[in-house]
């Protein structure tokens with residue numbers, strides 16, 4: 219399907235460029251809910267634009283976690299496919315959204331519910347952007363109703379971070395993700411350090427972004443899950459024998475070009491009982507990180523889906539963390555949010571329109 223901007227150009231080939239910018243600005247005003255609300259356009263133009271979708275996603279269902287700090291939405295796309303997106307609120311009332319980049323995923327990571335769906339299709343840029351807009355509308359509609367964890371009656375709710383950690387591998391949908399990132403950076407108050415793209419490590423695309431002048435350098439998180447090739451292949455079946463040395467080489471060049479306090483890399487590491495959580499794995503991870511430089515490690519307590527892996531014991535995660543810290547590797551443990559509504563990392567799956 220052509221993008222909304224393309225459809226607009228087809229309908230109005232002689233309009234000046236600023237006209238689309240006016241429309242795009244209106245897209246991000248949470249109180250404007252239809253073309254009729256874009257009063258900077260003539261009445262005739264608004265009527266003609268009614269054939270274009272104001273929103274490319276429609277809420278099927280929104281579920282709230284018990285403490286109302288996590289919400290998961292099932293969104294239906296124009297062709298009937300369903301994706302999931304998540305809103306998380308931390309103790310300070312800061313709001314992060316997790317967006318999807320594909321319907322399903324082809325990467326088949328062993329612990330991940332989405333991987334079991336297979337890849338249905340990639341999202342277009344409008345469908346990615348509209349997940350942000352969906353949450354803007356949701357927050358606007360719920361700020362006075364007590365549906366959120368924090369009280370937003372004095373300070374309006376504001377999305378302060380976006381993570382591309384929902385369904386799909388963002389770098390397998392490089393061009394659409396790039397377009398969406400550029401629009402989000404232009405039309406919201408978020409800077410590049412407030413947006414994180416999480417990837418399993420698609421090396422050709424990681425290489426491409428080093429020289430791509432139109433790729434916005436938002437933060438990157440690489441799903442490493444093991445610094446031992448054999449273990450990584452067990453968890454990420456699309457991994458290959460020389461992946462780790464090639465990733466290390468890429469990461470050194472990335473940090474040479476972009477490395478500073480604002481542009482560190484993060485390695486995500488899901489903790490799987492008896493699989494990648496031994497002392498040897500911790501030492502291998504420390505050595506791998508130290509061979510690269512300014513990389514942070516984020517340990518993720520595994521969220522159970524019905525598969526072969528189990529979550530590491532808390533004491534094991536703490537020991538793993540201490541080994542990394544003793545090796546002077548910066549490491550944190552991610553707080554788990556939303557597991558009661560299957561909204562946590564690795565739990566997003568849509569099967570026949572139902573949430574697993």
Ligand code: SF4
Pocket residue numbers: 323324325326327330331332333334384385386387418564
């Ligand atoms: S963890 Fe990410 S890359 Fe792996 S299967 Fe799940 S969605 Fe795809």
